[in-house]
Amino acid sequence: MRLLRPLLLASAMLASLPVAAQELRIGFKAAVTGADPHQNYTPNRNVQLHVYEPLVLQDPFMRLQPGAASAWRNIDPSTWEFTLREGLKFHDGTPVTADDVVFSIRRASAATGLRTFVAQTRNVASVEAKDPRTVIIRTTAPTPLLPVQMAVIAIVSALAAADAGEAEFNGGRAAIGTGPYRWVRYTPGRDVVIERAASHWREPEPWERVTFRFISNDSARVAALLAGDVDVIDNVPPSLFGEVRASDRTQLITTPGLFTLYMYLDHFRDQVVFATGPDGQPLARNPIRDPKVRQAMNLAINRVALAERGMEGAADPIGQFAGPGFIGHDESLAPPRHDPAQARRLLAEAGYPNGFGLTIHCTNDRFPGDSRTCQAVGQMFTAVGIRTIVEPLPAAVFFRRANGNATQDPEFTAFMAIFASSTGVASESMTTILRTRNRATGAGSLNRGRYSSAALDVALDRVDSIFDDAARERAMGDAARIAIEDNAIIPVFSLRASYGLRRGLSIVPRGDQYTYATTIRVAPSR
Incomplete structure (x- = not known):
């Protein structure tokens, strides 16, 4: 609890800041390869979690918090019940139902290739909709870590994602989630653009638009920060810590x-x-x-x-x-x-x-x-x-x-x-x-x-x-x-995890090294 208290206080402080129509530009080391959240690739997931939400979220130390589900409990050793948030909606305005969750978990468990969620869904025997807001997951054996495993399974719209492939997700037609941002544009090898959702169950985000620019070269990424071309960068190389610290325009955060x-x-x-x-x-x-x-x-x-x-x-x-x-x-x-x-x-x-x-x-x-x-x-x-x-x-x-x-x-x-x-x-x-x-x-x-x-x-x-x-x-x-x-x-x-930020911004750093716009704010004046 000692470790979490400063982060929780920081989160509360960030949530209290006013909404402003601003753009946040993030220099991202790894290139995102697609919008389909059921291909388990870390750089993709970092960006996708702005757009899609799992049933359960994770704090900076990966401890569980309510997400698309407001509550969960185990009914018996092999049965879990998840209750969806009341009034939860997708970006297209359609309500989220238990059927969407059933579809999403089944789709994630059936994904093929190297980047799958088969390990996280290994014990799932069945997923059922008890009613529009209640999902029942039965497992092949007692699975106490099921809520943790569900924290990595994004919920997508069954209507939008049915039979959708890579092109439909990347183009945005199937990229419909419940997150604080909606998918706008993906340019392979260059950037991803997301915009603030019209509504969300949390406080509205201060950033109207967020652009993730892919800058794989470490020196170029740091140079972009120092020049003011981006506001935040991830993965600052240790050899360049000194340059970021020395500038009166930037700051270095590690965790x-x-x-x-x-x-x-x-x-x-x-x-x-x-x-x-x-x-x-x-x-x-x-x-x-x-x-x-x-x-x-x-x-x-x-x-x-x-x-x-x-x-x-x-x-x-x-x-x-x-x-x-x-x-x-x-x-x-x-x-x-x-x-x-x-x-x-x-x-x-x-x-x-x-x-x-x-x-x-x-x-x-x-x-x-x-x-x-x-x-x-x-x-x-x-x-x-x-x-x-x-x-x-x-x-x-x-x-x-x-x-x-x-x-x-x-x-x-x-x-x-x-x-x-x-x-x-x-x-x-x-x-x-x-x-x-x-x-x-x-x-x-x-x-x-x-x-x-x-x-x-x-x-x-x-x-x-x-x-x-x-x-x-x-x-x-x-x-x-x-x-x-x-x-x-x-x-x-x-x-x-290492982040470079322009001065005047603050960030709540994460152990998974993800760079969330939701944790970046204009720092309060002293």
Whole structure:
């Protein structure tokens, strides 16, 4: 509660400001690829949540708040009831009914491709309209986290979206939601324009029009802010923090974030291409399958140096799946200490007294500092005897090779990428990146190392069955401890959300690093 109180006070202050006909211009690093809210892609969702609303909203620490639903309750362990807001309407003036919610959840659960909501709807057995304002969701098993999972499913108009495809959403015909803004224009590769909705259940927004300009180049995005071409930018690179702070026209805001850099490890191959003996020859067995080798790799990483120097203060060391204040954070799981001497001893005990060779892969354009961090980790591994070659790749190439597909396994042996669950819940992160893969339920959909642990699966099953919030968070810590002690994956640091604003504006920063016009206001005069 201590963490939330300042944010709640700030939100109340922002809501009290008068409505004015103004335009807000946001410089956005990632290009939006479409208006269909049932394709689960973070940059798209950031913009789409201005237009569409889920049943349940999330505060800056991802805790739940009423959204399109004014209330929800579990009738029995496998049945949830959601009550829609009275008088809720779509942007075209038609009333929102339970049938629209049923349509939306079914549509989201049926979406195909890499960016789906199958994990969030994995336990949904049926969705029914009890009456025009009441939705009943039945699950295949007790699902205490269902409201959290519903927080990422946007409600669309069944009338407008029926049989609609990409063109209908992007053009605006099907892009009908209940949010504080309505969809106006999408220009691929350039911008998205939204305008204040004629009415909304919250106080009217002060911004009549909001433009999200796509400026992928970090220097160009900062230059646009400094020149006054945009009012706000996201993802300020740490190397340019000083420029934003130094200008008398701009200000820098940072906050702890959800996105965590992990080192994924190959757990499923007996032999690997990217690990070799001291002489460069292939190894008879995959060294990473040895727990002592994984622990040695973990201890070789100096997280404090990476966060403070390598990332120039734009990251926080982490040793688990949720940072302080977020759902599932466990105070007892501190970031591992940097202990190169112990790492060398563990390698010797594992049968590698002379170390071995390793190639690690990472992105070079996913976040500011990704390639530099990867190079630093490679040097840390080399210092303990794991002679490391670093291969940074463009994200489009990296993820194609790292994820694999239905007919091809992931290629890499040790590789680094950032991840955050859209729910902001630690157990959902583990379900996505570490649970034993199950295509039917969506579990392990991004389990790139093909890790499988019966103990972890059972622990996560237990989390999924507990309805008491405090007890469930303790159980998340128990599950996280299993994965961390086994070095199933190696958390390195969490990225801080960073925003540049022109002076005279204020923002309530979010842990998911989203940039919401609804949290940006003209600062009150002092």
